[in-house]
Amino acid sequence: MVTVRLENIEKVFEQKTPSGEVSKVFALKNINLTIIDGETIAVVGPSGCGKSTLLRVIAGLEKATDGNVYFDDKLVNDVEPKDRGIGIVFQNYALYPHFKSKGNLSFFFKLRKTKEEVINERVRVTAETLGVGFEELLNRKPGQLSGGQQQRVALGRCIIKEPTIFLLDEPLSNLDAKLRERTRIELKRLLRRFKVTTFYVTHDQVEAVTLGDRIAVMKSGQILQVAPYREIYKHPVNMFVANFIGLPPMKFLDVKLNGQKLIGEGFEIEISSEVAKAIGDENRKLALGIRPENIEISSNPETGFYKAKIDVIEPLPNEGAKYVYFSYAENAESVAKAELSYEGKVGDTIYVQLDSKKIYIFDKDTEESIVAQDRVFSIVNA
Numbered sequence: 022m023v024t025v026r027l028e029n030i031e032k033v034f035e036q037k038t039p040s041g042e043v044s045k046v047f048a049l050k051n052i053n054l055t056i057i058d059g060e061t062i063a064v065v066g067p068s069g070c071g072k073s074t075l076l077r078v079i080a081g082l083e084k085a086t087d088g089n090v091y092f093d094d095k096l097v098n099d100v101e102p103k104d105r106g107i108g109i110v111f112q113n114y115a116l117y118p119h120f121k122s123k124g125n126l127s128f129f130f131k132l133r134k135t136k137e138e139v140i141n142e143r144v145r146v147t148a149e150t151l152g153v154g155f156e157e158l159l160n161r162k163p164g165q166l167s168g169g170q171q172q173r174v175a176l177g178r179c180i181i182k183e184p185t186i187f188l189l190d191e192p193l194s195n196l197d198a199k200l201r202e203r204t205r206i207e208l209k210r211l212l213r214r215f216k217v218t219t220f221y222v223t224h225d226q227v228e229a230v231t232l233g234d235r236i237a238v239m240k241s242g243q244i245l246q247v248a249p250y251r252e253i254y255k256h257p258v259n260m261f262v263a264n265f266i267g268l269p270p271m272k273f274l275d276v277k278l279n280g281q282k283l284i285g286e287g288f289e290i291e292i293s294s295e296v297a298k299a300i301g302d303e304n305r306k307l308a309l310g311i312r313p314e315n316i317e318i319s320s321n322p323e324t325g326f327y328k329a330k331i332d333v334i335e336p337l338p339n340e341g342a343k344y345v346y347f348s349y350a351e352n353a354e355s356v357a358k359a360e361l362s363y364e365g366k367v368g369d370t371i372y373v374q375l376d377s378k379k380i381y382i383f384d385k386d387t388e389e390s391i392v393a394q395d396r397v398f399s400i401v402n403a
């Protein structure tokens with residue numbers, strides 16, 4: 022096992038344009054990250070933010086323009102990928118099409134002229150690890166396997182080498198929803214059992230939450246926040262992270278500070294003096310963030326509730342909830358989480374209240390967090 026440490030990693034791609042000029046892509050900007058021995062870090066972020074590039078730098082498939090990669094205390098910048106003890110699984114599994122699954126699993130050992138009985142034993146143990154139904158895949162070629170089965174074989178080919186680090190790049194993206202769910206749980210079991218240091222790239226936050234001991238949120242070549250899911254959910258460092266983590270995402274409402282109140286379009290909300298002090302300036306442009314689960318709906322006008330109209334209702338029986346999308350002013354919309362038994366209908370007038378202890382406040386210009394769930398960030402007054 023191994024602890025991976027990335028220190029000030031920069032990656033710049035240079036491309037020649039047709040006219041011969043060189044254009045630069047800053048794919049990774051000053052990345053600092055430690056993946057602790059045995060933990061799984063799930064990296065999430067929009068397409069093109071640098072997730073795969075970072076994975077390839079850890080693998081040694083891509084050389085960083087600047088910075089250092091350590092495996093424990095060893096600097097591995099110049100170590101070949103094959104000598105790094107890594108196992109990689111990509112989105113497109115790239116199995117050898119002419120080999121049966123067994124051949125795919127044992128290829129690495131055949132190259133090294135390992136004895137047949139040793140190979141057979143490794144294949145047997147790997148098949149056992151991958152669980153029910155894997156044995157019967159061994160005698161089929163990739164063309165005779167479904168997408169999910171191919172991906173299991175690809176995983177098998179990765180773990181049979183007993184890597185000290187797993188690098189997985191959107192391994193489930195090509196699977197249909199049902200299979201993705203099953204394979205996600207299977208992977209979780211595998212990671213639990215092996216406790217191998219794992220770097221898991223995904224754009225799917227459900228995968229990230231299920232598999233990651235910690236989640237790293239990336240944007241434009243930078244890591245914005247690294248923390249366990251609960252911490253990111255409760256205390257996102259900025260609007261991007263707040264919006265990226267949580268389903269449906271946090272909504273933002275424009276507000277201004279006025280004494281000890283936040284005034285928005287069609288509503289106002291009392292805040293504590295501490296929060297008002299943290300905001301400080303009444304001229305500051307603010308975004309109030311609120312999650313669906315922290316909005317209460319009533320069908321009657323009650324004090325402290327604001328009038329709104331239901332636009333869309335999305336029942337999610339699995340979650341035991343209905344999401345109620347509503348508008349409360351011109352171009353001002355939000356969403357609340359209600360019980361599955363909620364009986365409101367599209368077009369109904371409703372009254373909503375934001376839980377003032379669960380609001381988030383961001384500076385609209387810098388997008389940085391000022392207050393998260395009634396926790397005032399000290400940086401504001403620093």
Ligand code: ADP
Binds near residue numbers: 034035048066072073
């Ligand atoms: P992600 O995996 O998050 O979708 P990537 O790491 O693949 O993002 O890409 C990050 C950025 O680097 C993108 O702008 C992409 O176009 C660019 N990039 C990746 N690989 C290369 C390359 N070999 N040459 C030039 N640009 C590249």
Ligand code: MG
Binds near residue numbers: 072073074
């Ligand atoms: Mg990618």
